[in-house]
Amino acid sequence: MSTPLIEFRGAGKTFGTGGRSGGKAVTALDGIDLSIEAGEIYAVIGHSGAGKSTLVRLINALERATSGSVLVDGVDITALPERRLREIRLGIGMVFQQFNLMRSRTVFGNVAYPLKIAGWAKADREKRVAELLNFVGIADKAWQYPDQLSGGQKQRVGIARALATNPKILLADESTSALDPETTGEVLRLLKRVNSEFGVTIVVITHEMEVVREIADRVAVLKDGKVIEHGPVRTVFASPQEPTTQRFVETVLRARPDDDDLSRIRERHPGRLVIAKISDDRRIGSVLSEASSRYDVRFEVVHGGVKELGSTSFGSLTLELIGADSAVDRLIADLRTTTDVEELV
Amino acid sequence: MGTNWDNLRPILLDAVGQTLWMVAATMVVGGFLGLLLGIALYSTRPGGILANRPVHTVLNVLVNIVRPIPFIIFITAIGPVTIAVVGTQLGTTAATFALICAATFGISRIVEQNLVTIDPGVIEAARAMGASPWRIITTLLVPEALGPLILGYTFVFVAVVDMSAVAGAIGGGGLGDFAIVYGYQRFNWGVTAVAVAIIIVLVQVAQFVGNRLARRVLRR
Structure with a gap:
């Protein structure tokens, strides 16, 4: 049995225990047990407030688990010092709902930014950025600024940026939620290509079951900070067990x-x-x-x-x-x- | 009453030079220190990239104490410090020191306010890419907020020209001093008017340049 690439072991996250909020702690995630295998597309679905965004941020430790542990490539990242985490983050790309591009940089500058952080030489950076822009299909927009792009184009830049340092893992946090249905389809097909051509493991966070149907291999349903159901997408669609899951499935069918x-x-x-x-x-x-x-x-x-x-x-x-x-x-x-x-x- | 411009002209030119020097020195040194203090205020706030409550509280209180003091009072109140640093409490250099101190605190707030407008998502994206706080500060914060920062500094420039006129109160020289000594105190409105006209031109030029630069950076 192979070890999973990403593993949650009873992981939980409670906010506001720092003392100043006077004990008004909010539990965002509770006892999460999930295994994500290398090479698959894993979807996490839930309504807003279910804890999806927090869950995905545990994988690159933008949020740290307050209980249990999270293992990435066999390394427990829960207690690693910030410096070590920065190295690990170079191997994990992230795509955001609102794209989060730098307005002050061109498309080229945005995609080159993570390469600068990773310490790539200028010539290598230029070659890599050209490659990436070709792959996502916006090579002609290299010298434009994010303001000048459509939503779909911005997300292509976001995906190119996330792939720049050849990460093993790509985290997509509601990456199509700000896009119209047609553009959503294009971006999902692009993500699928990222998975099939580069073997990148993708974790997709979404509230749309249609997104799960289109690209995911397996899915976990999150409700009130807990995983209430998980399994292969086909199984979950065929016989959803929990009422929440049934409603999600129904939104597609x-x-x-x-x-x-x-x-x-x-x-x-x-x-x-x-x-x-x-x-x-x-x-x-x-x-x-x-x-x-x-x-x-x-x-x-x-x-x-x-x-x-x-x-x-x-x-x-x-x-x-x-x-x-x-x-x-x-x-x-x-x-x-x-x-x-x-x-x- | 005829004004003897032949005698006044060199004095006026000196005054213009002193004003320009005071303002320039303040904008460069105070501008830089204010930028650092503003970044520190922004980064240490709760949830910031270097979140540190005690440091933030101390800086915040310090800025709140210094900033509201009217400059005419500040320039005299800071006297002992000025003597310790500059060696004298009088003259252009002493006035410049006081200007730099006041401007640093004023600018820090403007910097902080402009940095707050940066989308936190962009900073999160940089963190997700493995950027260190120092890298985020140097390569992300300032470039992303550059347009509004330029407008903020232009605003400060006008305020510093205004404050520099007060420097006359401690024999600091400059256009304010000139207007009071040769214009107001000698009932010579013509001289005052010339000083005012020069200040207006100075401010107009600064505002024009600031707006042009900001527009270029913002690409609109």
Whole structure:
């Protein structure tokens, strides 16, 4: 078994125990146990205030854990002196929601800045910056200032800057939350390329399940400073255990009618309504194709959605079933042999 | 009453020279010390890159004590220190010393206020890249706040011209001294008006240059 690249061992973070706040401590993170393997894209999702930003900052020790420990590449960074941490940070890039570029420097100057910190020679810096700007696709903007760039371009600069010193780890803190959907897609594809072409391990912090679906291999769901659920993205999407996770999954699938949808559907569709889950190994087509001939039931698709996730699909359909109660019951029973069916009453 | 400009001209030129010297020395030395003190105030504040509560409190109180003292009182109150450092309490050098002290504290606040406007996220990004506090101070803080800093220093320049006129009170020389001795005390409004006109030109030029520089740095 390989040792994970990043490991949280019962890590916690409490703010405001310095004395002056008079004991009004706020616990941001509590007993976090997570292992992130080299080469994967790991997402941490949660609502604002769940502790995501603090969690990601424990990895490069911008915040220090107040309990437990955090190991990066086998080194416990919890108690390292600031000087040692600065060396470790050279190997961990970070991308921010608000980009955090220096307005006083050009795109070139911004990307070259971490190289200066790392002590690269001028000629090497110039070569590396040109390489990076090419990779993120903004070589023509090298001499522009951040003010002159669009959000998507700024984030490309941010990613180039974060990759400058060839880090093993890239931390992306809500890196697409300030961008429109189209630009979000471009930036996510860029991050994916960073992972596949350079083998950089990426930790993505987000509140959008769509981001998790697009790029992550595994996901942890954070709520009130605790990890409430974690696992491969496919598993979490297929069978979310916690209500919070279910709601996150639902934001992507949009497959389940909410109360407003339901009352509108009922106005037009007086028959019995059922929700059937869809996935590659749950095929409802064979049963439905015989609905009228075998069960004497008519059906109508009234709501639903199916999404691709990696190489499989997920989703659910809401069906109106019209026929004698006993007939409908029989059809539902047979549907249940292939998938989860929930009747809306 | 005819003014004898042939006699006054060399005295006036001397006065202009003294004012320029006092202001320049104050802007360079006081400007530098004020920058250091301002950076110290900013960096040691809670949550700052060199957060240190006791140091911050001491600096803060010190600046708050010195800054509100009117310069006419400050220049006399600081007398013993001036004698200890300069050797005399009178003359242009003594006045310049007092100006530098007052300007240092005034400038430190302006520097601190401008540094506060820097986005903390940019500083966090630099920390995440492994930058030391010293590197952040030298390569990030000043460049990022340069535009507003130039405007702040321009504002201080005008204030220092104003304060330098008070130097006349301790025989410090300069345009203020000239206007009072040869203009006000001899009821010669013409002389006063010339001194005022020169000060106005000086301030206008400084403001113009400051604005141009700031605009260039801010690229707008």
